[in-house]
Amino acid sequence: MSRQDVNRSGEMDVFVRVVDLGGFSAAARACRMTPSAVSKLLTRLEARLGTRLLNRSTRRLQLTLEGAAFYERSKRILSDIAEAERSVSTGEAPSGRIRINTSASFAHQILAPLVANFLQRFPAVTLDITVTDAVVDLMSEKADVAIRAGPMKDSQLVARKLGGTRMAIVAAPSYIEAHGRPSSPDDLAHHRKIAFSYQRAVSGWPLLIDGKRVARKPDNALEASDGETIRQLCLGGAGLARLAGFTIRDDLAAGRLVPVLEDFNPGDIEEFRAVHIGRGGPVPARIRALLDFLAETVELS
Known part of the structure; x- marks a missing residue:
């Protein structure tokens, strides 16, 4: 046979x-x-x-x-x-628990405001949200969906693109008043930086210098394990931070944070995706409902 x-x-x-x-x-x-x-x-x-x-x-x-x-x-x-x-x-409505793994920034700024709408559409679905900026193994963590930023590495995962967000270096007005405003990439050496405490897909802070993209490592930095904590430290005047645009758009609009070194910003976009296990296999109705909903409603720009 x-x-x-x-x-x-x-x-x-x-x-x-x-x-x-x-x-x-x-x-x-x-x-x-x-x-x-x-x-x-x-x-x-x-x-x-x-x-x-x-x-x-x-x-x-x-x-x-x-x-x-x-x-x-x-x-x-x-x-x-x-x-x-x-x-x-049978056209059965999506039902059951969905375990979501996402970063703190995405959870607070994007996901949390959308949850009520999703549950109203799909009342038979329940959500279990785990917040961590670490890239976890979906199978060992028993996660159904993870929200991830940056390039995809695991070919066993299926990805649904949610959009992209512009990155920027920012500071609180209180920090600039106390320490001055950097006017060139070389000035970064004299400022306190707030950086992630783990290795990210993009190493260093990309800057456009003499028409070339150069990554400057945020050495001697104050470090934190998630983007939301870095944002709060930056708001408190602890230093400069390079953050995703969707996490700081309200802060910029309200003047709580201001962009610095914009003339050297290469304009890079960080892509976000919803990923799940199951390449080549059927996607449960509850997972498909969440992926479609996120693709429809998430706004990162």
Whole structure:
């Protein structure tokens, strides 16, 4: 039998039923098969995978380590298939919990004001929002969707573009009054900078010097682990900071922050994306509803 002829979901379904029901006979009744047919199917499956999934005795079945991993993945795949079929065939409204991982700045400035509208549209959906600027592994953190800035590195993730925001170096009027306003990139050496405490996709602060893009490292900086804390430190007059435009647009409009070194700003845009696991597979209705909503409503410029 060729690989194209193998009914993988059918094999997974029988295997999961054997485990859940505790034996071949019970699984055979549930699948309307004979115990012998179930046993042969499991033997073929193990032969195709090249590993033993179950240890069999006359009284009980026991999952091997590989079998336990295959069982968990099979359960998730079968659940996704069932959810995809329900959402297409019956027009079922999105429901269930969505675990979102996002940065503090995006959570406070963009996501939080939109949540009420989303829940009004999809009342059967609940949200679990984790705030961190660190790039986490979605599977180990059990996150459904993450909001990420900068270039994509993980090819296993599916990305939905949400837009881009212009970066700028800013300071509070109180800081400028106390320490002066930098007029050239060389002046940065004499000013306190507020920077992220972890390695970012773009290293340093990009500046346009003599027509060339040059990255200046914010050395001797006051550091923080998230953008919202950096913004608050900057508002308090602690130093200069390079921040995303959407996080400071109200501050700039109100005069709480002012741009500096704009003549040297290369005008770079930081792209934001909503990413999720599942390249090539079905997207649950609840996840699809959130992705569509974010693409429709998020404004970063």
